[in-house]
Amino acid sequence: MSTALLTDHYELTMLAAALRDGTADRPCVFEVFARRLPEGRRYGVVAGTGRLLDAIRDFRFDEAELAQLAEANVVDERTLAWLADYRFTGEVDGYPEGELYFPGSPLLSVRASFGEGVVLETLALSILNHDSAIASAAARMVGAANGRRMIEMGSRRTHEEAAVASARAAYLAGFTATSNLEAGRRHGIPTAGTCAHAFTLLHDTEEEAFRSQVEALGADTTLLVDTYDITNGIALAVKAAGPELGAVRIDSGDLGVLARQAREQLDSLGAKNTRIVVSGDLDEYSIAALRAEPVDSYGVGTSLVTGSGAPTAGMVYKLVEVDGRPVAKRSSHKESRGGRKGVLRRHKETGTALEEVVFPFGEQPETGEHDRLLQIPLLRAGQPTDEVPTLAQSRERLRAALVTVPWEGLKLSRGEPAIPTTFL
């Protein structure tokens, strides 16, 4: 499917005017960055780059797209002809997925003619803003869970396609599995799920429902025990599955108290290895608050897919260089810095990150052995490079990057960015 119309109207009218006046071919650099992190957040997680590269590959104006643009009178004939041949042939460098970012970090650098680059603005921002917002929230939740299993189950609380991307972003950030089957197909993410309250209600008794589930899915299944009465539900669950029962899930009530009671009851019934899964409006704070409780897994929905209060990352896509000349908007508070940039992150000898250093491209400052350049080549002549990481590699990259964050930067409370950004 073509992604070409996932684009704002003005990109094509700008293109039309630029084709007409001869500026469309000027070599340009566009950069993606976030002016700030969501309020109080201490780091952001880059996500979506892999999806973006696929979307750029599919950015083609085929007959259907051209017919629509002609019919709606969006652009003139000359522009339609140009779009019919559109293939991105430029260069893209950027932070690999799973890398941390801070205010002003140049996450993506697109080098192409004005025409080739300007039409990618909306697509690039939609994908990066969404996926990075979800991954950034997810990383905080994974940190709060402190190694326990995390299951993403928020599909029902967001747009049906955003759900698939959210599952991917959550997995990148360290979630164990998702409920979303399409995310399993499209991104190879493990999927999980057993039964909802509806299954219990469908049956004449809770016991019948549990017996049926165990017969169908095995004793290692997860039984949802809070449809009627949790204590009774747990007793019936162990009766139905035996002490080999895989897990019980509690989806409502005071999860800390209930988890403790459930653990005691399960142990007393000999189900010492039966795990406890909790879910129900969890966010990073409630996950952290359950740290001392006997919880084995968290199911997280709404707060994950809505970015836990920050549903978009607020990144922008700005023209910073034309024909080798730095350009920048100069009015009011929305200033940006002109010119193509390079970026490195300085670290202490211990590996702890110290600062993000953004410099004019070609003027790289002296770097110590613990410093690291952050952009990698993503597209060359429009084609993906060998350096584009897999989802598994990005997941590992984030895990490693979070180890470098100064300890204050990992606090859940509101605060300043974990490291400062210095512009040379």
Place this chain on the structure above:
Amino acid sequence: MSTALLTDHYELTMLAAALRDGTADRPCVFEVFARRLPEGRRYGVVAGTGRLLDAIRDFRFDEAELAQLAEANVVDERTLAWLADYRFTGEVDGYPEGELYFPGSPLLSVRASFGEGVVLETLALSILNHDSAIASAAARMVGAANGRRMIEMGSRRTHEEAAVASARAAYLAGFTATSNLEAGRRHGIPTAGTCAHAFTLLHDTEEEAFRSQVEALGADTTLLVDTYDITNGIALAVKAAGPELGAVRIDSGDLGVLARQAREQLDSLGAKNTRIVVSGDLDEYSIAALRAEPVDSYGVGTSLVTGSGAPTAGMVYKLVEVDGRPVAKRSSHKESRGGRKGVLRRHKETGTALEEVVFPFGEQPETGEHDRLLQIPLLRAGQPTDEVPTLAQSRERLRAALVTVPWEGLKLSRGEPAIPTTFL
């Protein structure tokens, strides 16, 4: 494209267990409702139903979907065979799009076998929760704009497909146009856009950029005047286009002050019919705050596509009846009311809404001539009825429905639902 895997894993495992124990064929009623409105909101707007009916039509397990489920070992052979033949053959009634809803309003009633109905849970909720959240926020913005043009331009701040659905929801709620070209193609929504700051920066001078834009798009275009200095920008804009200039857009700064200055300047230059478009982090509150200013159009982005603080509507899909027997979860705070329901809205003689009355289906209370039943038939034997409204009709329905809201219910400030819901 099949929508079948936009589904949570547990729906298929429930189905597998129910097929095995013989309960999958039990006739069931599922209902969609919101336990509450987002905090402080006074009404909700139903949106997404039209998209949902299309998605149910496309809910087919073809070879690719079945292969994935087999490979990932999600369900057994018997279930795969059942899914291969899946077509929704049941009945769906619901609130038409553009109708208002309140806590507990039964927005959608799905009547089908357990198997046919349970697999639609995630798809139905994803679409309704997303689209209703956006439409509900959009309706408040349209009210705040008090008849002025509203342009949706938030695509870059949300998932690329959520962007298309957001444009649709905004249009339903009364927005005039969208920047999103795919929304133009898919939903017939007018699209709009001219130029961004990048176009000005591309050129050697602002004047060259403006002249080029006017040549390409005509004097009736909108010139973005805040790249360098707004006063100078407006002077250059009128110089380039003449006093017939269509509009100027201001995207930064104190929009009220700037709009007033721009109006005076435009008038003094003889451009008395040139309109003023403002944009830049607008939400319903800042739109309302500009009511006294000479603003002709608002461009709204981030706050629209993120639901202005409420990015999801929080609707749930609950099994309420099995074999004619009401069923309901009974533990803790997440209670629901068993049994299929009917619903009507009572109105004063003046047409002002008084209350939402939810009653056990078949026990309809006496209704006055101003009262109105709220559900309409949407699917019969799995096929859309003639009563399914078009997007234009839904837009008109919302406009009419908002007129019935008691005046307190239209306030932007936080408060209680505009009318109470009574459960008989």
